[in-house]
Amino acid sequence: MKHLPDLPDVIAPDGSEIRFIKSDTEESSMVHALLKPGRTTQAVRHQTVKERWICIAGQGKLWRSNGHNESVITLKSGVKCDIPTGTKFQFQADDGDAPLEIIITTTPP
Numbered sequence: 001m002k003h004l005p006d007l008p009d010v011i012a013p014d015g016s017e018i019r020f021i022k023s024d025t026e027e028s029s030m031v032h033a034l035l036k037p038g039r040t041t042q043a044v045r046h047q048t049v050k051e052r053w054i055c056i057a058g059q060g061k062l063w064r065s066n067g068h069n070e071s072v073i074t075l076k077s078g079v080k081c082d083i084p085t086g087t088k089f090q091f092q093a094d095d096g097d098a099p100l101e102i103i104i105t106t107t108p109p
Contacts, residue, residue, distance in 0.1 A: 002021065004019045004021075004032055005019055008034070012033070012041075013042065013044055014041035014042045014043075014044045014090070014091075015035075015039070015041045015042055016033045016034065016035045016041055016091075017033065017034040017035070017036075018031050018032070018033055019031060019032040019034070021103070027107065027108060028105065028106060028107045028108075029105070029106045030103065030104070030105050030106075031103070031104050031106070032101065032102075032103055032104075033101070033102045033103075033104050034099050034100070034101050034102075035058075035060065035091065035092070035093040035099060035100040036093060036099050037058075037093050037094065037095055037096050037097065037098065037099055037100075038093060038094075038095045038096075039092065039093050040090065040091075040092035040093075041090050041091050041092070042090065043063075043088055043089065043090040044088070044089065044090070045086060045087065045088040045089070046083065046085060046086070046087075046106075047085070047086065048085065048108070048109075049085060049106045049107060049108060049109070050082065050083060050084050050085045050106070050107060050108075050109050051082065051083040051104050051105065051106050051107075052080070052081075052082050052083075052104070052105045052107075053075075053080065053081050053082070053083065053102050053103070053104050054078075054079075054080050054102065054103045055075045055076060055077055055078065055079045055080075055100070055101070055102050056077055056101050056102065056103055057077055057098060057099070057100070057101040058075075058076075058077075058093055058094070058096075058098040058099050058100035058101055059074070059075060059076045059093070059094045059096075059098070059100065060074075060075045060091055060092050060093040060094050060100040061073065061074055061075060061091065061092050061094075062075055062081060062089060062090075062091045063089060063090045063091070064081075064083065064087050064088070064089045065087065065088045065089075066084065066086065066087050066088075067088075075091065075100060075102070084109075085109040
């Protein structure tokens with residue numbers, strides 16, 4: 001069993017708190033991302049990886065754009081979504097008491 005540390009391992013370029021779960025290979029990683037209530041990340045785009053998200057707590061929204069299509073996904077516990085390589089994205093946590101928490105797996109395209 002692994003317990004997440006109280007303090008983040010890093011702050012992501014988008015502003016979310018990142019705690020490493022698995023990052024022992026060059027091919028993939030798994031992290032716990034936390035965004036405090038009422039916060040919105042900076043929009044970013046991954047050029048060399050894709051991500052799979054599973055929301056585990058809190059509520060919020062995910063905006064994605066591939067340059068041709070945009071979508072907004074409501075995030076809540078159990079919602080799964082993908083961030084394809086080259087997709088611009090931004091997410092926000094709803095106001096309230098609970099942070100938005102997401103497990104993210106990152107892999108090459």
